[in-house]
Amino acid sequence: MTKQITVLPGDGIGPEVVQAAEKVLRAVGETFNHEFTFQYAPIGGEAIRKHENPLPEATVEACKTADGVLLGAVGHPDFDHLPGSERPEAGLLGIRKALGLFANLRPVSGHESLNDASTLKREVIDGVDLMIVRELTGGLYFGEPKERREAGGEEEAVDTLSYRRSEIERIARQAFELAKVRRSHVTSVDKSNVLETSRLWQEVVEEVAKEFPDVTLEHMLVDNAAMQLIRDPKQFDVMVTENTFGDILSDEASMLTGSLGMLPSASIGSDGPGLYEPVHGTAPDIAGQSKANPLATIASAGMMLKYSFGMIDEAQAVENAVQAVLTEGLRTGDIAGEGEAVATTEEMTEAVVRHVKSS
Ligand code: NAD
Ligand code: IPM
Numbered sequence: 638m639t640k641q642i643t644v645l646p647g648d649g650i651g652p653e654v655v656q657a658a659e660k661v662l663r664a665v666g667e668t669f670n671h672e673f674t675f676q677y678a679p680i681g682g683e684a685i686r687k688h689e690n691p692l693p694e695a696t697v698e699a700c701k702t703a704d705g706v707l708l709g710a711v712g713h714p715d716f717d718h719l720p721g722s723e724r725p726e727a728g729l730l731g732i733r734k735a736l737g738l739f740a741n742l743r744p745v746s747g748h749e750s751l752n753d754a755s756t757l758k759r760e761v762i763d764g765v766d767l768m769i770v771r772e773l774t775g776g777l778y779f780g781e782p783k784e785r786r787e788a789g790g791e792e793e794a795v796d797t798l799s800y801r802r803s804e805i806e807r808i809a810r811q812a813f814e815l816a817k818v819r820r821s822h823v824t825s826v827d828k829s830n831v832l833e834t835s836r837l838w839q840e841v842v843e844e845v846a847k848e849f850p851d852v853t854l855e856h857m858l859v860d861n862a863a864m865q866l867i868r869d870p871k872q873f874d875v876m877v878t879e880n881t882f883g884d885i886l887s888d889e890a891s892m893l894t895g896s897l898g899m900l901p902s903a904s905i906g907s908d909g910p911g912l913y914e915p916v917h918g919t920a921p922d923i924a925g926q927s928k929a930n931p932l933a934t935i936a937s938a939g940m941m942l943k944y945s946f947g948m949i950d951e952a953q954a955v956e957n958a959v960q961a962v963l964t965e966g967l968r969t970g971d972i973a974g975e976g977e978a979v980a981t982t983e984e985m986t987e988a989v990v991r992h993v994k995s996s
């Protein structure tokens with residue numbers, strides 16, 4: 638097959654990790670006889686520097702015409718003083734919206750050999766396998782008004798949390814569909830004891846659940862969910878939740894795998910190309926030093942093979958290769974134990990490439 642991939646490297650460690658994933662995709666292409674072509678486009682801080690715009694129109698076009706989009710990460714302290722709509726992060730929110738990517742799938746599964754890299758006890762995390770389904774184009778991130786204004790003689794800031802029935806319906810359906818091919822359990826996470834949006838969320842999720850009689854549904858308040866993720870993460874199969882809760886819970890859940898540098902994600906809509914990106918950010922503290930763990934982005938590329946290209950064996954080869962390098966004991970700094978040798982981003986990448994080529 639021939640596939641056109643648009644790569645948005647972004648800022649900080651973004652370029653380092655997408656380069657790693659591109660190498661792995663090239664190895665998959667060679668091994669399984671596919672032709673992957675790569676086209677680069679600027680987003681975030683890089684795009685602000687070059688075009689004074691975090692999301693140039695040409696970048697949106699390059700994404701719309703691609704078969705899949707691979708993104709590093711955006712954001713840098715240099716731009717923290719800018720108004721919200723001009724920050725690098727606005728580029729990421731803009732491309733998610735422009736491509737209609739309402740569902741963000743964030744799988745969290747442990748690797749046996751990494752159990753000791755987590756700050757949590759081995760017996761708590763051993764065998765964790767859950768999927769966070771985060772609503773991605775609604776909620777507090779996008780609600781209007783979003784502004785500074787005057788109120789009672791002083792400055793006030795407003796963000797708006799709103800959800801329409803149709804937005805909840807489609808994300809709930811996505812979660813149930815995924816649960817059907819997993820362990821048939823959905824935990825819907827909300828704050829229905831306080832928020833009206835959560836009460837509508839619960840109602841709509843209940844309605845959608847009727848279409849899936851073989852899937853069990855449980856509702857959990859978000860504060861409790863944050864605690865349960867650490868107390869007993871193995872109780873979860875699919876967790877579905879709104880944009881902000883999903884953002885926070887997934888960074889928390891990353892520690893079940895040992896590091897934020899391990900967590901991939903797929904952002905998908907009802908049609909058009911999906912966007913694949915690590916859950917982590919630009920890690921300015923380690924950028925440009927070959928310290929970044931590339932596995933989250935490599936695994937995100939694996940999700941592209943599976944969800945956008947339907948290449949199941951190829952995706953499995955990437956997953957197996959990641960598993961193999963971890964079993965061999967290769968460790969970037971974020972997952973290395975005390976006294977363990979630390980591999981560079983390139984060494985880790987080359988090891989994955991080697992395994993893919995021998996699959
Ligand atoms: P971060 O995820 O960039 O970093 C948090 C911590 O995790 C840091 O100590 C970092 O070194 C470490 N880390 C992250 N990824 C790693 C990897 N692959 N390998 C090894 N260690 C890794 O979060 P932050 O520091 O809060 O944010 C930094 C910038 O990134 C901000 O500008 C923020 O807006 C942006 N950000 C972007 C995205 C995205 O583009 N999807 C996501 C989160 C944060
Ligand atoms: C993520 C990030 C983004 C988000 C930011 C950078 C806009 O934290 O992808 O998790 O909050 O969605």
Ligand code: MN
Pocket residue numbers: 884885888916
């Ligand atoms: Mn986040």
